[in-house]
Amino acid sequence: MAILRCNKCGHVAEAPTEVIGTSIDCPACANPVPVYDTVLFVRKVLQQYFAQQDEIKRLRATGEPTTATPRGADVAPLATLDIHNTDHLASEEWHRQIVSWFQRRQIQVRPSLEAVNTTGFFDEIAVEIGDNHDLLGDVVDKIRWGQQKDVPHFSLKLGERSQKEGQAINAFCKRLYEHTFLAKYFYQKQDKIGRATIQSVPAIRAFFAGEWLEWYALMKLLAFFQQKGRPFSCTRNLSVVFPNEDLHELDVFFLVDGNTPICVECKTGEFRQDIDKYLKLRKRLGIDRSQFILCCTGLADEQAAGLSGMYELTFVNPAGLSAHIAKLF
Incomplete structure (x- = not known):
């Protein structure tokens, strides 16, 4: 049935x-x-x-x-929610349980409600990038470099790839254009070259500058806990204000079963200089090292395991994020 x-x-x-x-x-x-x-x-x-x-x-x-239980914990919506096309999470009610969890620790938070609105295409493109980063990472790097250097155009020599890889990259760039992540895209079939014009809209610039990994982490955890049938609430870009008025922003935060926190900090660039900052932040939040995760692109599995052993933090690459969450739950 x-x-x-x-x-x-x-x-x-x-x-x-x-x-x-x-x-x-x-x-x-x-x-x-x-x-x-x-x-x-x-x-x-x-x-x-x-x-x-x-x-x-x-x-x-x-x-x-009893109103502390968020609307997000309602029975039917979570089980049947189309997580890739909903504004159900972009409400104060959905964030209420997270706000209460921090308040009990004398920490004030300011949720960014629209940061979990999945009615656009950021989430779908982010999942495609993260799941195929070895193949599509070069496209993302070219866009990011062009944004940083104000170079509006780039090309892809797809003839240098295998036929299967070239077709996959070309199809991905076409989707980027269809969903307005690129201002223009044209494939020269005879020369097997893709030519693109970068989109200048601030939201798109922020996405390729690193926000895509935040969307990826959010959607992977959303899918996992929905599939498991576990009650949860979640947020992204959460501003946290400690009693001494220190301000931090948490990239992705989940509260599972009402009391188990999961914090994922996402790094697409250099992260080494921030390790001490994250160590102090984890301790101030009182989150177990296995539940405070640094998701970093470019990390090999062996590197991630080694760093996790060295520091009281958990390091993963995008491919290892879901596997680590599965070990916890």
């Missing part, structure tokens, strides 16, 4: 068993929606329902207001 629920129009319907795990068009509005195994879907809904009931009982027992 299979089931679908459209995040856009709310339509619920049965679906063919053979399409479980894929997306099909909603019968009511034609919006692409994921198809779930019915038993698994119901199990996840029940898990979140009972977890929410336990949380309500706990809050009543301690005298805390």
Whole structure:
């Protein structure tokens, strides 16, 4: 048995068993929606329902207001949420539990609500880059270099790649153009050269300057905890103000089961000079070393393991992020 629920129009319907795990068009509005195994879907809904009931009982027992449970912990939305196309997370209610967690530690926070709005294309492109960084990293580097040097054009000699790699890079650049991440893109088929013009919009510049890795970490953890059926809330670009008025910004922060923090700091450039800063920040937040993660591009697995052994922090590369989270949960 299979089931679908459209995040856009709310339509619920049965679906063919053979399409479980894929997306099909909603019968009511034609919006692409994921198809779930019915038993698994119901199990996840029940898990979140009972977890929410336990949380309500706990809050009543301690005298805390039950409204502290965020709208993000509602049963149906999390299980059926299309995480790549929703503004459900961009609300004060969704962030309420995170704000309360910090307040109990006498730390003030200022959430950036729109930083978790996935109705645009930042999240999809970021996941594509992160999952294929060995192949697509050169494109990202060319865009970033052009932005830094105010060089508006770049070219890609795809003939120097294997046919499969060249086709994949060309298709990726076409998607960048279609979603306005590039101002222009043209593929000269005869010469096998891709020619692009960089987009100058500030949001796009920030994305290629490093924000893509923040989006990648956010979406990977979102997908993981949704699949596991664990209650959670999350945020990105969270401003943290300590009692002495020291200000920091956390790239990606998750609160799982209402009390387990996960902090991911994302570095696409040099990180070595910031290690001491992150060590002090982790201790001030009171987060276990396994839950305070530096996700750095360019790190080999052996380097990441070695650095994690040297310092009271966890180092991973983008490919190792999901594996580390899976070990914790």
